[in-house]
Amino acid sequence: MADEEHTKPAARSFLSCATEVARLLDLGDAAAVPEARRARYLAHAVRKPLPERAHLPEEFFEPLLTAAVHDPDPSFCRWFVEPAVYAFGRRRVMAALLVHLRTGTDAEQAGAKRAWYCAHVPLRADRSPAYAPGGSRDPELDESRDVMAEWREALSRPAV
Template sequence: MTADGNGTAGDGTAREFRALPGRTEDRREAFSRCLTDVVRLLGLDVPPEPDPTDRRTWERRVRAALRETCRRGVDLSEESFDVLIEAAVHDPDPSFNRQFVEPALSAFGRRRVQAALLGRLRTGTDPERAGAARAWYWSALPVRMPLVRAEDPGAAERAEPDEDADIPAEWREASLREFVGNEHLDVRRCLLPGLPLWKSAHPPELHDLVDAAVRIARSHPDAYIRHRVEHQVGG
């Protein structure tokens, strides 16, 4: 699956994937700090710090080392969960952030990954909210890293919300409220592709917010947002 397809179904299952925009802010330094933690905790055979004159080459080496480690198989510590989520949220690339989401899904479970991203959307900084939306995009992928496991077999159930909670439904409501109420450009750009803008996707009490989201998007000064909303709701 690539970032030039469509998106996820309302129930959180993988169906089609939608294109996502890049960030408008340079967050590469924060991402490098996340990668340093990934290298340290997973024991990747890469220098733990980037060369200040060639940060991108080091990032590519970390990504390649992580792919190879997951291919060979690895048991992830409890601490690794937060480190992988942090890297996924701060990754500036809307395609490659899946490299951090997928091992977390395999080792710790979809519900826990999506609950962590929902928490970032609700309480994070604006760049973290945008990053959580971009990472959520991949959280419905099928689990396909059988050799990536948690050291603790019960890790997937730990720190979960109530088992009756519907995380995808909570995400839809939170993202709708955030899109309407938060004027940050990256947040709106990253939320919109995964935001259902038909009323049947939301309970009746949120229908006015759906109308507001469509109005905001159609009159927005950003060309991407104006184009995206027409693609989603039609003319």
């Protein structure tokens, strides 16, 4: 019972995150789905339309990263991270995850660590024309060595 109560706030938080991403995609709120399964249902619903979009408006950035950080399943947070990497760049995504690592709650820090792994997704030409040989993506969007160094430094600091 204590474990169930411990996960309820995290589940509600992920539900609100998944609901916001679904709202941005005009997918509806899935009110007919039982609340216990609604967050995962919405996460599945956004899985297909997100990668199909060539570009995402700025308003998607925070909701995608927040959903990724709050997704309790490390296998699925990639559904939010990968579209953010393609749309906004690996550097920006990693920098946002670094902020969650440094300033987030324990749960957000754990979520940032799960999402960090997904932020290393290979960038493929078949996923975005910007990565094709004649693509026009600014390489600075994906340059992240300095952010990775900051991440390692943050991990090496003792918890306060």
